[in-house]
Amino acid sequence: MKKSRLLKLHKAAAARAEAAEALYKAAVARAEIAEARERFAAEQRDKYAAEREALALARERSALERDGIANQRDKAAAERDAIANSRAGATRAANGTGSTAALGASAATTETGEVRDPELELAQLEARLQRAHLDALTGAYRREMGRLALKNEIDRARRSDGRFVIAFVDVDGMKGVNDREGHAAGDRILRTLVATMRANLRSYDPIVRFGGDEFIMGIASIDPSEAEQRIAIIDQSLRHATGVGITAGLASLEGNETLDELTARADAALIEKKRLRPI
Numbered sequence: 001m002k003k004s005r006l007l008k009l010h011k012a013a014a015a016r017a018e019a020a021e022a023l024y025k026a027a028v029a030r031a032e033i034a035e036a037r038e039r040f041a042a043e044q045r046d047k048y049a050a051e052r053e054a055l056a057l058a059r060e061r062s063a064l065e066r067d068g069i070a071n072q073r074d075k076a077a078a079e080r081d082a083i084a085n086s087r088a089g090a091t092r093a094a095n096g097t098g099s100t101a102a103l104g105a106s107a108a109t110t111e112t113g114e115v116r117d118p119e120l121e122l123a124q125l126e127a128r129l130q131r132a133h134l135d136a137l138t139g140a141y142r143r144e145m146g147r148l149a150l151k152n153e154i155d156r157a158r159r160s161d162g163r164f165v166i167a168f169v170d171v172d173g174m175k176g177v178n179d180r181e182g183h184a185a186g187d188r189i190l191r192t193l194v195a196t197m198r199a200n201l202r203s204y205d206p207i208v209r210f211g212g213d214e215f216i217m218g219i220a221s222i223d224p225s226e227a228e229q230r231i232a233i234i235d236q237s238l239r240h241a242t243g244v245g246i247t248a249g250l251a252s253l254e255g256n257e258t259l260d261e262l263t264a265r266a267d268a269a270l271i272e273k274k275r276l277r278p279i
Contacts, residue, residue, distance in 0.1 A: 147208070150216070156220065165251070167250050168269070171214075172247055174244075186213070189238075196237045201219065201230070216263065227250055247274055250266060
């Protein structure tokens with residue numbers, strides 16, 4: 001009887017120990033879950049804070065860009081007027097007679113008596129206007145003029161089928177290329193990228209150098225799936241030519257969305273793609 005009682009007591013003690021261990025494990029699991037939830041909440045808070053800061057910066061940048069675009073429009077208008085005046089002077093110099101010919105002759109000389117070439121001045125003015133609009137390295141639009149081109153294409157899309165896709169493109173590993181091979185190699189990649197994009201787009205689809213190795217493409221009358229296919233072709237072609245690829249975030253025009261809102265969504269899609277890419 002005594003042994004039987006001791007055995008029962010031993011079994012009861014073992015059961016209590018197992019129950020205590022189970023309770024401990026459950027408590028640990030609950031603590032881990034709580035910690036994971038807290039960590040996730042903190043990450044989300046940090047993410048939303050970063051996104052709010054990015055949006056604030058984007059708004060400030062947009063305001064500065066609007067000012068720059070207004071200045072660029074004024075400058076372009078002044079240069080167009082100068083080109084028109086030079087063309088008129090060249091025509092008068094070539095075709096004028098009597099007093100008109102005298103006017104042309106006087107217009108063809110400077111105050112110091114040096115002979116002026118209206119056709120040469122016209123070519124120089126047109127070259128200056130072209131340089132003001134295009135990126136010298138790649139031939140893509142500069143950001144200010146590119147924004148105007150993108151806005152025009154969005155307006156045109158709204159008047160037609162409403163389909164328009166923005167692709168925010170970033171070259172993969174550009175810093176590594178510049179560090180290993182020098183900036184000349186990086187410049188070659190950027191020129192090749194723009195040439196490859198141009199070869200796979202229509203002549204009127206804007207390509208804008210947003211900054212550094214980031215570009216924006218605007219593609220009208222296309223669905224996101226078709227745009228993804230074109231991006232894949234551009235990526236493969238660039239990899240074949242340079243050994244470097246691209247990552248692109250896409251956003252399709254919705255409702256009365258502005259260019260800044262559409263671009264911000266494409267930028268966010270690019271960031272998300274880079275975040276999810278396997279290391």
